[in-house]
Amino acid sequence: MVLKSDVHPIKSADDVVRVRQVARQWAAELKFSLVDQTKLVTATSELARNTLEHGKGGTMRVEQVENGPRRGVRLTFEDNGPGIPNIERALQDGYTTGGGLGLGLSGSKRLVNEFEIKSEAGRGTTVTIIRWK
Amino acid sequence: MDRIPILKMGDCLLVTIQVDMHDQLAVSLQEDLTAQIAKYASRGVLIDISTLEIVDSFIGRMLANIAAMSRVLDAQTVLTGMQPAVAITLVELGMSLSGIKTALNVERGMELLRQYIQEENEYREPDGSEE
Amino acid sequence: MSSVHEVLQKNEGAILSGWLAEMAASTRRSDLMGDTELRQQAAELLRLFAHAARNSSDTTSEAFSATREYLREIAKSRLDQGFTPSETAMFILSLKQPVFNSMRDELESDPTQLVAEIWTVGNALDKLAIQTVDSAVEFRDQVIVRQQQEMLELSTPVVKLWDGVLALPLIGTLDSARTQVVMESLLSAIVETNSQIAIIDITGVPTVDTLVAQHLIKTITAARLMGAECYLSGIRPAIAQTIVHLGIDLADIQTKAKLADAFGLALSRLGKSIVTAKPATNITSKPKDA
Incomplete structure (x- = not known):
């Protein structure tokens, strides 16, 4: 169940810094431990950079969600870029097209509790992550 | 555009990263540092990140690059003050930065650099091929 | 359900003593709870139940909220006192017999109604007993979670x-x-x-x-x-x-x-070493001047 939500644009490098701060605020509001906050913010940084660089910009939706007694932060990164042709391969450690270390997607998956990616060639990519308290 | 200040202390360079960095800032730090190492023939580089709240794969890669580039320019890099939460996250992310020397704080980091430079000098002096 | 409520009110004293006798015969734990306290709990629960039964026979309805609340309290206090959840459930279930007895006496003339009423009130008491067991288990789970956290903290001394x-x-x-x-x-x-x-x-x-x-x-x-x-x-x-x-x-x-x-x-x-400073003292004999 979604308790509240907000949408932020990711159009520039400054926006990546901004959405990181948003993720931290929302995590701090739920009194996440420092380690959990750091994990969520780091995943946000990775995914927001992907949205900007591979997806040619997009948005981040941030939501406070509830599942029974648990509360968490759900982040949805959405772009209308070229999409990812082979998701399986993109999720492997060390696979990169951007000249990085290839830890962006696979690494952020390890930093959160739930991770879902949908991508269609030519239509764009949507990545949804949840970190529970 | 903002730049991260680099301080010169004898044969060492000192950088304190305090701001929530965006990627361009990280790239320019990498350029500035290598330029200054070459200019002053620095033997050691100390990067303090004790106030940095996150290190993602981009920043991690930049730190690894700086260490490798310094090495090529004959300078040793020490990374100091990484916070526990940042370290745990970085390991979970899959980055161990195994090529970088680390220290708990700036003081320890400087000790480590001094020690390293001294050892290097002792190694170089006997045959007098250096200097 | 009006007649159940009437029967309960009219025979309150008889039912209460019947209930206490029933408990004394089966599940009484005098080691855990004194007579006065048990009597108070029983009387209060009977009063709440009779009052709630006046308006509804559905134990999840608003009419029963005070009863449910009281049973939650009982579940908690009995857990602290050391009762098992089934003993707490028996406390409620043993109310059935005296209630049925009173109803049999009152509704002797109308067997059809008697069966219907006994079914309704029995059903209500069963549900209340189950809810109470659930609360007891819930409280126990909370205790387990708390203890787990305490153990986590205790088990990692640096x-x-x-x-x-x-x-x-x-x-x-x-x-x-x-x-x-x-x-x-x-x-x-x-x-x-x-x-x-x-x-x-x-x-x-x-x-x-x-x-x-x-x-x-x-x-x-x-x-x-x-x-x-x-x-x-x-x-x-x-x-x-x-x-x-x-x-x-x-x-x-x-x-x-x-x-x-x-x-x-x-x-x-760290550049440190341990050296022997002097011969070891004989630790089995007591030091003479200390």
Whole structure:
């Protein structure tokens, strides 16, 4: 169940810094431990950079969600870029097209509790992550 | 555009990263540092990140690059003050930065650099091929 | 349900004493609760039930909210007193017999209504008993969760062996949740005490599987990123064999068989050594002038 939500644009490098701060605020509001906050913010940084660089910009939706007694932060990164042709391969450690270390997607998956990616060639990519308290 | 200040202390360079960095800032730090190492023939580089709240794969890669580039320019890099939460996250992310020397704080980091430079000098002096 | 309520009110005294007699015969635990308190609880519950039954026969309805609330309290207090959930349920269920008895006497003339009413009131009491068991279990779960947290905190003592040397003696099985707590408390202790070296001692860990080994490697890698060295000690021969059989690579990690060996290594890394200053005192005889 979604308790509240907000949408932020990711159009520039400054926006990546901004959405990181948003993720931290929302995590701090739920009194996440420092380690959990750091994990969520780091995943946000990775995914927001992907949205900007591979997806040619997009948005981040941030939501406070509830599942029974648990509360968490759900982040949805959405772009209308070229999409990812082979998701399986993109999720492997060390696979990169951007000249990085290839830890962006696979690494952020390890930093959160739930991770879902949908991508269609030519239509764009949507990545949804949840970190529970 | 903002730049991260680099301080010169004898044969060492000192950088304190305090701001929530965006990627361009990280790239320019990498350029500035290598330029200054070459200019002053620095033997050691100390990067303090004790106030940095996150290190993602981009920043991690930049730190690894700086260490490798310094090495090529004959300078040793020490990374100091990484916070526990940042370290745990970085390991979970899959980055161990195994090529970088680390220290708990700036003081320890400087000790480590001094020690390293001294050892290097002792190694170089006997045959007098250096200097 | 009006007639149930009438019967209950009219025969309150008889039902209460019947109930207490019923309990005395079956599930009475006089070691846990005195007569006065039991009588008070029974009387109060009977009063609430009779009142609620006037308006509804559905135990989940608003009319029964006071009854449910009271039963939650009973579930909690009885749990603290040491009753089992089934004993608490029997407390409510043993009300059935005296209520049925009174209804049989009152509705003798109309067997059809008697059966219907007995069915309704029996059903209501069953449901209340189940709800009370649920509350008791819920309270017990809360206690378990709290104890687990307390155990987590207790089970990870980070001790200082020397200036700059910490030790973390691990005892018991390591799971993911516990390892995260262990990891965090060790790493923050490193920062707080400004220690360059930390020793994780696993003498008290019964088994090391791939997952536990990975957690240990992660902790040690994180400590290294922060600028501290981490040694692993107390590896028993059986565990050494398991580690090799599982193909776990501990090549980058400094391991020692005993905590004492790791401590010795730590001291030498800090440029310290232990020397004999004078002959050992005979510790079995008491010092003469002390």
